[in-house]
Amino acid sequence: MNNINQFEKSLSKAILMIVALLGLLLTAVTTGNTFASEDTHMGEIHVMDAWVRAVPGNAPATAAFMTIGNMGKMDDALVKAETSLGKRVELHLSQMKNGMMEMNQVAEIALPKGGHAELKPGGYHVMIMGLTGPTKPGTEVEIKLTFRHAPPVTIKAVIKEGKPMEGKMGGGMQHNH
Helix, strand or coil: CHHHHHHHHHHHHHHHHHHHHHHHHHHHHHCCCEECCCCEEECCEEEEEEEEECCCCCCCEEEEEEEEEECCCCCEEEEEEECCCEEEEEEEEEEEECCEEEEEECCCEEECCCCEEEECCCCEEEEEEEECCCCCCCCEEEEEEEECCCCCEEEEEEEECCCCCCCCCCCCEEEEC
C-alpha cells in the first residue's frame, strides 16, 4: 500500500511538472513578440493583414502594408520598421499633389488611442529599399515594428501580388525625402 501511495504522489508531481512546463512554454511562445501574417495581438498593439508586395527580381524596392490598431489608453505612433529584406527601411506616405502621385518619407505614423492606422497602397506604407533577396509570392518576411510608447513587435508578413496603386499616376511619380 505504501508503494502505491508513493507511486501516486510521484505521478501527481510529474503531471504537475508537465503542466507547469507547458505553461512556461506557452508563455515563452506568446511573449516572443514574433507573429504570423494573420492577426497579431501584442499588448495594446494589434497588427492585422500584414503583406509585402511581390516585385520583379531587378526591382530596387517594395512596400509592406498592414492595419495597426492601438487598443491602449494613450496615443502612440509607429516610428520605425526594420527587415532583413532591405538595406534601408523607411515610413512613407503616398498622396496625390498637383495631379501627380507623390511619395514622402514621414517621421512617424500616428496611432490614436482606441483607433488604427491603415497602411495601404496609395497611402501610408513601410518602404523597403535595396532589396537583399527575391520577393516570391507565398513566402513570409519578418518585420520589426517600433512604437513611441508600446514595446517593439516583430510580425511575419506574407509576400503577395498587389493591386495597382489607388489613384491616377498623373504621368509620373515623385519621391521626396
